[in-house]
Amino acid sequence: MIENSGCPLARSRTPASPRRRCAIATPLRSEAANEPKARGRRRSLQAEAAILKATLYLLERQPLRKVTADAIARRAGVSKTTIYKWWPNKSLVALDAYLAGMTEQVAMPDTGSAELDFTQQLKSVMAFYTSPLGRLFCQFLAEGQSDPGFLALFRERFLYARRDTARVMWRRGVDRGEIREEVDGEIVLDLIYGPMIFRLLAGHGSLSDRESEAVVEAVFGGLRRSKNGRRGRARPDVTVSGATVQPGVNPQEAEVV
Amino acid sequence: MIENSGCPLARSRTPASPRRRCAIATPLRSEAANEPKARGRRRSLQAEAAILKATLYLLERQPLRKVTADAIARRAGVSKTTIYKWWPNKSLVALDAYLAGMTEQVAMPDTGSAELDFTQQLKSVMAFYTSPLGRLFCQFLAEGQSDPGFLALFRERFLYARRDTARVMWRRGVDRGEIREEVDGEIVLDLIYGPMIFRLLAGHGSLSDRESEAVVEAVFGGLRRSKNGRRGRARPDVTVSGATVQPGVNPQEAEVV
DNA sequence: TATTGTGGACTGAACGTCTAGTTTAGTAGA
DNA sequence: TCTACTAAACTAGACGTTCAGTCCACAATA
Numbered sequence: 001m002i003e004n005s006g007c008p009l010a011r012s013r014t015p016a017s018p019r020r021r022c023a024i025a026t027p028l029r030s031e032a033a034n035e036p037k038a039r040g041r042r043r044s045l046q047a048e049a050a051i052l053k054a055t056l057y058l059l060e061r062q063p064l065r066k067v068t069a070d071a072i073a074r075r076a077g078v079s080k081t082t083i084y085k086w087w088p089n090k091s092l093v094a095l096d097a098y099l100a101g102m103t104e105q106v107a108m109p110d111t112g113s114a115e116l117d118f119t120q121q122l123k124s125v126m127a128f129y130t131s132p133l134g135r136l137f138c139q140f141l142a143e144g145q146s147d148p149g150f151l152a153l154f155r156e157r158f159l160y161a162r163r164d165t166a167r168v169m170w171r172r173g174v175d176r177g178e179i180r181e182e183v184d185g186e187i188v189l190d191l192i193y194g195p196m197i198f199r200l201l202a203g204h205g206s207l208s209d210r211e212s213e214a215v216v217e218a219v220f221g222g223l224r225r226s227k228n229g230r231r232g233r234a235r236p237d238v239t240v241s242g243a244t245v246q247p248g249v250n251p252q253e254a255e256v257v
Numbered sequence: 258m259i260e261n262s263g264c265p266l267a268r269s270r271t272p273a274s275p276r277r278r279c280a281i282a283t284p285l286r287s288e289a290a291n292e293p294k295a296r297g298r299r300r301s302l303q304a305e306a307a308i309l310k311a312t313l314y315l316l317e318r319q320p321l322r323k324v325t326a327d328a329i330a331r332r333a334g335v336s337k338t339t340i341y342k343w344w345p346n347k348s349l350v351a352l353d354a355y356l357a358g359m360t361e362q363v364a365m366p367d368t369g370s371a372e373l374d375f376t377q378q379l380k381s382v383m384a385f386y387t388s389p390l391g392r393l394f395c396q397f398l399a400e401g402q403s404d405p406g407f408l409a410l411f412r413e414r415f416l417y418a419r420r421d422t423a424r425v426m427w428r429r430g431v432d433r434g435e436i437r438e439e440v441d442g443e444i445v446l447d448l449i450y451g452p453m454i455f456r457l458l459a460g461h462g463s464l465s466d467r468e469s470e471a472v473v474e475a476v477f478g479g480l481r482r483s484k485n486g487r488r489g490r491a492r493p494d495v496t497v498s499g500a501t502v503q504p505g506v507n508p509q510e511a512e513v514v
Numbered sequence: 515t516a517t518t519g520t521g522g523a524c525t526g527a528a529c530g531t532c533t534a535g536t537t538t539a540g541t542a543g544a
Numbered sequence: 545t546c547t548a549c550t551a552a553a554c555t556a557g558a559c560g561t562t563c564a565g566t567c568c569a570c571a572a573t574a
Contacts, residue, residue, distance in 0.1 A: 043518085047520090069564065079521040084565060084566075139403075142399035145396055145399035183478075191480070195452070197455050201458065203409075204417075205444075214441060215447075218476075219448065224436070295551090296550075298537065298554075301553075304553090336556065338530095341531075
């Protein structure tokens, strides 16, 4: 227990495993149970804490890509080898620091109204995501675009946990008869959070409380205009053939242009 | 005209400007008008085309970060110096290749119904974004997370053009009385596209035609359940979907990571 | 003393630059 | 018209730099 921190992404300390043991496949806290009592020098908790702290410090000031392992080591007063001893790469150090540094900054409201719950929650989430620490969310998504394994880990360790929370709010709304149950719950979550996250990434729109409110209001109210019978389509379905994607994006003959 | 291609992101050819001239601040086609007729050897259109083609080829096979300038030069049969002569960095070569290679792969439907328009458009967009070329969209967003200048350029050269198109569909819907006009148009666009783009980036959900339809239906119908019966449609009329792409054979049907 | 942690030096990949020399094209003088 | 001159683009490849990740010798500890 003392010898191993709670660092969920760190390498396993299993003696047999030499180096290239990737943390992604590593169980969370495999050791401590049937481990044959460690013999040599013990892992420095101080060094580990310093690494995570230094990582957070740097990541709050510049994008993940520009934070170097050397800089982390220097700031933490630790050798770079120590970092790579416990984490397979820089991104996972960052994710670990992020997870450790969050400590539930976003709460789950329960006001009795699903719409109000989601409004408060979205405002809270966006306030966090636009903070120095929260901005890491985008950095991780960005990193994931060139590292599928990392993206999967990020989903599992962060995204899904968040969605589980939000799903509870959705479920309550459905049970209370506030939310149409024929809309898939996963889509509901993406309807609520997707628009603002898109803005967060692309930077094309504001992210203030007002927008969070407007998004939830629109999602709940719908775009369709309901008064004096003008709810539906103006005309019946018309198939437009030219609206589809052009073929020829075959992966094989991808020599476009 | 012959001497300069339409490459919108390339460096300006102004003789006075030596190197460090960033394309971001460069006017699109400043030359050709009052330029004192070029003297020396002319820019090789062949080399430029080869660079863009090679870049696309590589980018359709691996993420932007893993495509090196050396690899582009090698595949294009061109000196690396030639690349850096015309583009300030790799990312802008990629963006240029992307813009040049798209040639309007996604059309704007006009069916007479805003909801149907958006459904078809979203399906079309997502089919493109999940194609090898379209996947670059995510790469650019990712790149932009550590390079604000690039992100701004991406917004201007790509995102805003797309949104202008989509805004037309929204406007038509409002004018026809189909869409509640009190919902801000920019938010409408993000409501439609945000959820799927979020999925595209995080890889936590499917991106098939079915989801596109469900998103638009939910956005138009709203989540809120009215007291007397339901407000939105239980099932969207998606009869058109069969006319466009066959779901079974669709490569975009698969869950993307 | 066996085992593990640590630090500095090291390797390799990649970006982007620089130099030297070659090719192409306009210009000017014979 | 022919030819030398000059400006610009191109090629090849070496180079400087930064950074990720590794190696190895040594220090700390059960």
